[in-house]
Amino acid sequence: MRRMVAETRLHPADLILPAFVREGVSEPVPIGSMPGVVQHTRDSLKKAAAEAVAAGVSGIMLFGVPEESKKDAVGTPGTDPDGILQVALRDVRAEVGDDLLVMSDLCLDETTDHGHCGVLDEQGRVDNDATLERYAEMARVQAEAGAHVVGPSGMMDGQIGVIRQALDRAGHQDVAILAYTAKYASAFYGPFREAVASSLKGDRKTYQQDPANTRESLRELALDLEEGADMVMVKPAGPYLDILARVADAVDVPVAAYQISGEYAMIEAAAEKGWIERDRAIMEALTGIKRAGARNILTYWATEVAQKLRD
Ligand code: PBG
Secondary structure, eight states: OHHHHOSOOOOGGGEEEEEEEETTOSSOEEOTTSTTOEEEOHHHHHHHHHHHHHHTOOEEEEEEEOOGGGOBTTOGGGTOTTSHHHHHHHHHHHHHTTSSEEEEEEOSTTTBSSOOSSOBOTTSOBOHHHHHHHHHHHHHHHHHTTOSEEEEOSOOTTHHHHHHHHHHHTTOTTOEEEEEEEEBOOGGGHHHHHHTTOOOOSOOTTTSBOTTOSHHHHHHHHHHHHHTOSEEEEESSGGGHHHHHHHHHHOSSOEEEEOOHHHHHHHHHHHHTTSSOHHHHHHHHHHHHHHHTOSEEEOTTHHHHHHHHHO
16 A cells, blocks of 8 residues: 555656766776775776666766876866767767766866866966856867766856857757756765865865755756756755755756765665665665655666666
8 A cells, every 4th residue: 555655756767877987997996985886987887878778767977087197277178079078978878879868067176186166266266257168168068079968066156057058059959957056065075076086175165055054045046047957956965855845846947856975875884884774775865855856866876776666
């Protein structure tokens, strides 16, 4: 009877797989703080994408990890057509065609030597407007490389409008924008820093949101929609279910939530110690995120869970 009356059901198509691809490696590199997740080689990424398709996952969100020596102050690998993310986008599109929505992280933090999501001014502060110019170019090269969807995650003011305009002007009207709308300055991103070999020292508090606040998220939401966001996202997911519910109530575009690296790591670590039941905890966390209002969930367990849902 529980099965019959359940109000919330997970479906493989709810899920989007975030995946890392690292330049210049011949074997996948395990991420210590995310057991089961790797930095892919170009080949292993293609396999992971094919597995996601087979499991019924609806999308893959790609993050590129360039060779350390290629990082610089303006994040050049992010706009180089031969940068690792662009190469991976082409690889994955060649592998999956239109069977999987191919999405790209649109942010500078993976490619800058200082690790910030934007370029810096002379005082070392993130320069919002100079960053927007870099984002416009990133949007163009990612679309050219085959991204169906771009995911701006840098939280610069005005980023959605600038990216929409850049895409349209370059003839990419059909490339959609999944806006990281309410992205909080969270301690739970910790393992991700290892995953992308981040160079960041300090924090992102000047551009990501304060965990104490709701109203600024609703303001970000209104701005992103006005600027042309096709879908909006709340991130992290678990500690921000109230924000997710508010956002889902307020809009008529699809709403996504990102169950981030720290949320993943906590469950894996506790399960490894035998303190919680891993599979039940994963399903419960994902069901809670969907119940709160997420249409789609980015989760590192996407393929595994989609396979289970199909069995
Ligand atoms: C920034 C970005 C981050 C994540 C996704 N995009 C890190 C940050 O803002 O510090 C985190 C994802 C995760 O923790 O799983 N490009």
